[in-house]
Amino acid sequence: MTWLKLVEGYMPMQMISELAGSILVFALVNWALNRAGMGIPKFWAGIGVWIYIQLYLKYRIYPPIPFSVRAIYGTVSGCGIFMWVSGSEGEWQEFKRPILNVMDGISGFHKGVRTAALIVIPLALGGFAYNSFLPSFEEPIELRTVHPAPPATTKVHGKTFVLQVVENPYRVNDDGKYDQAFTDARIVEQAMGRLMKDVNDPNYNPWDPNAEGYIKYVREGGEIFFQNCHFCHGDNLNGRGLWAYAFNPIPANFTDAGTIAQLQETFVFWRVSKGGIGLPGEGFPWASVMPPWEQHLTVDEIWKVVMFEYWHTGYYPRTWD
Amino acid sequence: MGRLKSRQSGKKFLAVTGLFAMGVMLLLPIFVALPALAGGGAPAAGGPPPDVVAAEEAEGVEGEEAKVEIGRDVYYKTEGPVVGAPAPKTADTEEFYPRYNFESRVLLWVANQQHLYYGSFVLAVPIFCMCIEFAGLVSKDKAMAKKYDQLAYDFVKISLTAYSLTAILGGILIFTFLTLYPAFFGYLSSIFRPVMHIYALMFVAESGTLYIYYYGWDKMKDGLLKWLHCSMSVVLNVIGTVLMFLANSWIGFMMSPAGVDEQGRFLGNIWHVLHTALWNPLNVHRILGNMAFGGGVVAAYAAYRFLSAKNDEERAHFDWMGYIAMSLGVAFLIPLPFAGYWLMREVYAYRQQMGITLMGGLLAWLFIIQATMIGILFLTTNYYLWQALGRMTGGERFQRYIKYFVFILVVGLLVFITPHTIVMTPAELKAMGGQQHPVLGNYGVMSAKNGGINAIIMTTIASFIWYQRGNRVPAVKWAKFGNIFLITFFVVAHLNNIWVACYGYFIPANVRIGLSVPQVAGTLSCLFFGSALNLAMLSKSRELGPIRWGQIAPRSQYALIMLATAFTWMMGLMGYIRSSVRLFWHVNEIMRDNSPWAYTHTIGFGANVISFNVLFFWITILFVFWLGALGAKKAPVPATQPVPGGAPQPATGH
Numbered sequence: 001m002t003w004l005k006l007v008e009g010y011m012p013m014q015m016i017s018e019l020a021g022s023i024l025v026f027a028l029v030n031w032a033l034n035r036a037g038m039g040i041p042k043f044w045a046g047i048g049v050w051i052y053i054q055l056y057l058k059y060r061i062y063p064p065i066p067f068s069v070r071a072i073y074g075t076v077s078g079c080g081i082f083m084w085v086s087g088s089e090g091e092w093q094e095f096k097r098p099i100l101n102v103m104d105g106i107s108g109f110h111k112g113v114r115t116a117a118l119i120v121i122p123l124a125l126g127g128f129a130y131n132s133f134l135p136s137f138e139e140p141i142e143l144r145t146v147h148p149a150p151p152a153t154t155k156v157h158g159k160t161f162v163l164q165v166v167e168n169p170y171r172v173n174d175d176g177k178y179d180q181a182f183t184d185a186r187i188v189e190q191a192m193g194r195l196m197k198d199v200n201d202p203n204y205n206p207w208d209p210n211a212e213g214y215i216k217y218v219r220e221g222g223e224i225f226f227q228n229c230h231f232c233h234g235d236n237l238n239g240r241g242l243w244a245y246a247f248n249p250i251p252a253n254f255t256d257a258g259t260i261a262q263l264q265e266t267f268v269f270w271r272v273s274k275g276g277i278g279l280p281g282e283g284f285p286w287a288s289v290m291p292p293w294e295q296h297l298t299v300d301e302i303w304k305v306v307m308f309e310y311w312h313t314g315y316y317p318r319t320w321d
Numbered sequence: 322m323g324r325l326k327s328r329q330s331g332k333k334f335l336a337v338t339g340l341f342a343m344g345v346m347l348l349l350p351i352f353v354a355l356p357a358l359a360g361g362g363a364p365a366a367g368g369p370p371p372d373v374v375a376a377e378e379a380e381g382v383e384g385e386e387a388k389v390e391i392g393r394d395v396y397y398k399t400e401g402p403v404v405g406a407p408a409p410k411t412a413d414t415e416e417f418y419p420r421y422n423f424e425s426r427v428l429l430w431v432a433n434q435q436h437l438y439y440g441s442f443v444l445a446v447p448i449f450c451m452c453i454e455f456a457g458l459v460s461k462d463k464a465m466a467k468k469y470d471q472l473a474y475d476f477v478k479i480s481l482t483a484y485s486l487t488a489i490l491g492g493i494l495i496f497t498f499l500t501l502y503p504a505f506f507g508y509l510s511s512i513f514r515p516v517m518h519i520y521a522l523m524f525v526a527e528s529g530t531l532y533i534y535y536y537g538w539d540k541m542k543d544g545l546l547k548w549l550h551c552s553m554s555v556v557l558n559v560i561g562t563v564l565m566f567l568a569n570s571w572i573g574f575m576m577s578p579a580g581v582d583e584q585g586r587f588l589g590n591i592w593h594v595l596h597t598a599l600w601n602p603l604n605v606h607r608i609l610g611n612m613a614f615g616g617g618v619v620a621a622y623a624a625y626r627f628l629s630a631k632n633d634e635e636r637a638h639f640d641w642m643g644y645i646a647m648s649l650g651v652a653f654l655i656p657l658p659f660a661g662y663w664l665m666r667e668v669y670a671y672r673q674q675m676g677i678t679l680m681g682g683l684l685a686w687l688f689i690i691q692a693t694m695i696g697i698l699f700l701t702t703n704y705y706l707w708q709a710l711g712r713m714t715g716g717e718r719f720q721r722y723i724k725y726f727v728f729i730l731v732v733g734l735l736v737f738i739t740p741h742t743i744v745m746t747p748a749e750l751k752a753m754g755g756q757q758h759p760v761l762g763n764y765g766v767m768s769a770k771n772g773g774i775n776a777i778i779m780t781t782i783a784s785f786i787w788y789q790r791g792n793r794v795p796a797v798k799w800a801k802f803g804n805i806f807l808i809t810f811f812v813v814a815h816l817n818n819i820w821v822a823c824y825g826y827f828i829p830a831n832v833r834i835g836l837s838v839p840q841v842a843g844t845l846s847c848l849f850f851g852s853a854l855n856l857a858m859l860s861k862s863r864e865l866g867p868i869r870w871g872q873i874a875p876r877s878q879y880a881l882i883m884l885a886t887a888f889t890w891m892m893g894l895m896g897y898i899r900s901s902v903r904l905f906w907h908v909n910e911i912m913r914d915n916s917p918w919a920y921t922h923t924i925g926f927g928a929n930v931i932s933f934n935v936l937f938f939w940i941t942i943l944f945v946f947w948l949g950a951l952g953a954k955k956a957p958v959p960a961t962q963p964v965p966g967g968a969p970q971p972a973t974g975h
Contacts, residue, residue: 023728027724061760061761063754066745066758067745068745069740069743073735076735076738079700080700080731083703084723087704087720087723088710088717088720089874139746139748140746141744141746142745144742145682145683145685146756147682148683149674149675149677150673151674152910163673239755248747248750250755253755256755256759257763257768257826258757258762258765262681264673267673282682316828
């Protein structure tokens with residue numbers, strides 16, 4: 001369904017708003033039909049709304065939502081609909097009536113439905129059981145830990161770094177002192193979809209060849225990134241590099257709110273240094289082909305490229321003060 | 322007359338003397354332990370043999386000073402004399418880990434969890450008793466006062482049997498520790514030695530107070546004696562809370578040790594050992610959690626009695642009891658997520674890897690299950706309240722809006738439980754084009770989740786306000802203005818919540834964490850200000866009809882049982898998560914777990930053990946309920962006088 005696009009940057013709220021709008025329309029239609037004496041029975045209204053939500057999630061949202069999440073959503077929306085139809089005694093009686101009518105077989109039609117249900121339900125269950133026993137050739141589900149916990153310390157180029165306390169030596173203010181607030185204020189301005197728009201402060205422009213201090217280090221980090229990282233992580237740092245689709249899973253998308261934005265800078269330093277091969281046991285199934293960059297870059301270069309990634313995406317590393 | 326007076330004054334004297342004696346007994350352990358505390362936990366009694374003392378004295382002061390080794394506190398970074406042995410370096414042998422032909426960790430897990438369930442219950446219920454007895458004491462309506470008193474008594478009666486079971490389970494737990502993890506338990510005991518006996522003596526004081534409180538109920542039912550009886554519940558709860566704080570200090574030490582050096586040697590400052598980085602967040606979280614859990618269990622008891630009631634009077638009484646217990650439980654459930662948030666924040670601040678293991682890594686999926694359980698708790702609470710509107714004349718005028726509340730709750734919950742790490746097949750991963758979904762990925766982070774849970778909590782508060790208004794219409798002059806203001810207040814709080822949730826994506830994490838303050842402030846304002854305003858409006862109100870206690874739909878009672886089961890399951894789950902986050906450490910970064918079970922179980926296995934624990938607890942608590950009902954059968958049949966709400970008149974004696 002592409003006639004109404006999900007707008008980048010607004011997608012999460014758009015999805016909720018569309019669902020809210022639809023429910024409101026259903027409520028209004030039902031109200032109007034009730035006024036006209038043609039109200040939809042509660043039983044069918046409940047089932048209809050539930051089916052609508054499932055279809056919406058399956059066909060409206062793109063890229064496709066994995067089944068596990070749709071199952072969660074389906075269950076929760078099902079519970080919600082149960083709460084609605086049984087919220088008051090009157091509504092509950094109304095909802096139950098068609099089921100009880102069929103079970104009681106109050107007419108020939110209802111008896112027919114009951115007979116059909118008695119045949120179809122066991123058959124469906126049998127079919128479900130049969131299918132679940134069939135051998136499957138699909139790759140098994142991997143409960144992959146995207147952010148495995150880092151060690152307390154890591155050794156890079158012979159030096160031990162305590163990840164809880166170490167600071168990026170290039171995240172400095174004009175006086176050369178570590179200053180996160182200063183550097184946070186000078187990240188790049190973001191357009192929709194976390195695309196680079198403009199520098200926040202013209203005095204701190206990485207394209208300025210005479211730039212000094214923090215922004216100079218960002219520039220150097222950028223050079224390192226485009227010499228080494230962008231082939232996989234992409235020009236926009238969104239994980240869509242030239243070689244990205246040669247890998248499964250594709251490389252991390254730094255513009256996503258769930259990656260570097262959630263982590264301390266030292267975590268990223270550790271992951272870049274050690275690469276996929278240095279993932280801990282918790283990182284099973286170690287599905288990462290990222291090289292251990294400590295074999296190719298110096299400690300300073302790693303710090304600079306990490307800082308560039310935050311600068312470019314407009315995110316701030318997580319801190320606790 | 323004079324005889325009566327002298328008997329009453331005799332009673333008063335006895336009560337005052339009893340309370341005084343109790344206070345002295347309470348303080349006794351602290352006095353006894355003072356030398357040990359002052360000496361930084363050095364052996365309080367006995368000491369080295371006389372010949373050793375004589376030899377030490379002969380060496381002189383200089384020799385003594387030279388012997389004192391100074392260690393550095395792993396957390397406080399202060400220096401102190403090494404007075405303890407290092408943490409044992411264990412190996413996978415019978416010496417350190419004697420075992421049956423079964424996984425020792427699971428045995429300990431079950432013993433610990435059962436003790437904890439009962440411990441939480443018996444700590445929470447006396448707090449309820451205190452509140453309810455006090456409410457009865459200050460109530461001007463005599464019938465209501467009696468009703469409250471009966472309810473408080475019913476509560477404490479249930480907790481009394483549970484108390485014995487708690488003690489038995491505590492014994493089983495200690496035996497399990499001693500037989501399966503002797504090295505670890507020995508080390509922990511050596512560290513906590515200065516307060517170990519305070520704990521034991523507090524337990525004795527708790528038992529004594531509880532028994533006097535229960536058995537003295539009838540003897541101390543009037544006048545000053547009743548006040549003394551009620552104040553005894555305060556003493557009881559103070560002891561209970563101190564007990565819990567001490568127990569919490571052990572798990573706090575295991576997760577975030579302090580007061581020891583890198584080798585785990587005690588440095589003489591017991592306060593540092595107790596007051597670890599996570600102690601206070603754990604204390605707050607556990608108090609609230611226990612209260613919510615206790616409320617849930619009592620509500621389940623009431624539901625069970627309601628469903629098995631033989632007449633309308635019983636049904637009315639247990640309907641009312643279930644409502645009160647549920648309200649108390651939910652009152653503590655509402656701030657619980659905030660306390661949990663604080664705890665997690667402190668965990669992150671203490672160790673980055675611990676925080677990530679919990680919420681982004683290995684245990685992240687368990688957190689999704691936890692979020693689901695929290696959602697179930699709130700949804701069930703709302704559902705119960707909507708059902709409860711059905712027993713009020715006029716309640717139906719709110720029921721037509723239920724669908725909108727359902728929508729907010731469902732959307733809030735969907736956001737709240739969207740996983741950050743999605744379970745998917747490789748084919749789905751490929752189709753999605755990466756690990757993060759561009760739409761749902763945004764729900765998987767804290768900013769959105771805070772918005773989701775706050776929306777759920779505010780809706781629950783609104784349901785409570787509906788309930789308060791069920792059969793009443795405000796009759797104050799400013800009712801119209803008040804209604805408009807109240808609705809606007811809730812709408813603005815919701816909008817503020819959504820805006821802050823979205824804004825959180827555009828600012829640094831440390832600022833984002835601060836954003837939870839305006840979100841929580843909005844929610845708490847709805848809770849306190851909204852409820853207070855509503856009550857002010859109802860201070861002068863027109864009643865549309867009575868509350869028909871006992872005429873609630875039976876499915877509401879199943880909702881109460883589900884509420885309690887969800888509490889139980891969630892407690893088991895969170896305990897498992899909290900304990901698992903230490904991974905292969907008995908004491909984080911100090912004492913390594915070298916048993917064959919120092920690995921993290923699969924989610925399925927963990928869930929099965931939790932479910933077993935829940936099932937076991939509910940089977941045993943049913944026994945407790947049955948005992949409670951057994952006692953009730955012997956109580957005198959209440960007089961059938963009309964009382965507010967149609968509830969039965971409480972028994973005059975117990």
